[in-house]
Amino acid sequence: MTGAPEEIERDFDLSRLTTVRAGGRAAMFARAGTEERLVELLAFAAREGARVGVVGSGSNLLVSDDGFNGLALKLDGDLARIQRDGDRLLCGAGVRLPSAAAKSAGWGLSGLEFGVNIPGTVGGAVRMNANAYGGELARTLDWVTICTASGTGRRTPDELGFSYRRSNLRDGEVVARAQFSLEPADPAAVKATLAGMRTKRREAQPSGIKTFGSTFKNPDDPRAEGRSSGQLLDAAGCRGLRVGGASFSEKHANFVDNDGTATTADILALMAEGRRRVHELTGVVLEPEVQVLGEVEWPVGWDLEEDG
Ligand SMILES: Cc1cc2nc3c(=O)[nH]c(=O)nc-3n(C[C@H](O)[C@H](O)[C@H](O)COP(=O)(O)OP(=O)(O)OC[C@H]3O[C@@H](n4cnc5c(N)ncnc54)[C@H](O)[C@@H]3O)c2cc1C
DSSP: OTTOOTTOEEEEEOGGGSSSOOOOEEEEEEEEOSHHHHHHHHHHHHHHTOEEEEOSSOTTEEEOTTOEEEEEEEEOGGGGOEEEETTEEEEETTSBHHHHHHHHHHTTEESOGGGGGOOSBHHHHHHHTOEETTEEHHHHEEEEEEEETTEEEEEOGGGTTOBTTBOSOOTTOEEEEEEEEOEEOOHHHHHHHHHHHHHHHHHHSOOSSBOOSBSBOOOOOGGGTTOOHHHHHHHTTOTTOEETTEEEOSSOTTBEEEOSOOOHHHHHHHHHHHHHHHHHHHOOOOOBOSEEESOOOOOTTOSOOOOO
């Protein structure tokens, strides 16, 4: 390929950059440690007509078994560092939320506690509007810088179109940095909050499994009668349901558990069966929370008729 920036790797195994450890390879892969390098890589992809995929911690990502026929990017270097400026935190978008939460606690800063159990990066959290225990990302976020093929710009939370597990970021728009304004607090108190949240999480969700967290979003449908996706899957008999190397966790039915042999096709087939069963039982159509990278064929039966 002409004019390719140095250090682009070819035929790169993406599954190991995801927490569920499934899927294929990227045609091209590169790391960006600065905004300049990121823009250069995005401009290269635009010139080549190549699609761009960003991988944060891969904690909400399912890669096609056929891989991704484009340029996959990961942030590192300066774009994975945390700096403190008084009560403000400047984070590279590649910083992991649990690290940001723990560092802030040590500095006696409150506001990012909700991130302690979300194993994603700041960039992935902005794209997905990640949340837990009612802590809202937008409450402390001042702005993000966003790199595209044509340069770098800034967006405030009001300009990010946040709604449930969504932002208005499009493919090719990469969050590079974020600034948070936090509240001074007693470090011991913030650390105690984090410890409490970790314990609560351990009780409610499986740990140490290969998963991407919530498979489906919680439905906004009166037929769900206030139940979460996990509760609906459970009611539909999906707890422990298995397809190939993938099963719905015995501890939390909305979590897929890869036993180490699952393909993405196994996971998609499992998701389709869970979705079918919930629909049959309640009429609710569950929508995936997990993001797919690359072209996948949804199993036969994925398209369900809405009946009301
Ligand atoms: C055990 C477990 C528990 C979880 N608990 C929670 C929870 O409590 N709350 C919650 O909200 N989520 C939770 N998740 C899901 C996941 O951690 C979040 O969605 C997280 O925000 C994803 O971040 P990531 O960096 O891993 O993104 P990835 O999974 O790598 O990517 C997700 C999407 O974000 C895009 N993206 C990543 N980085 C950038 C960037 N810099 N710029 C633009 N787009 C980007 C990707 O292209 C992709 O579309 C959990 C996941 C696991 C495995």
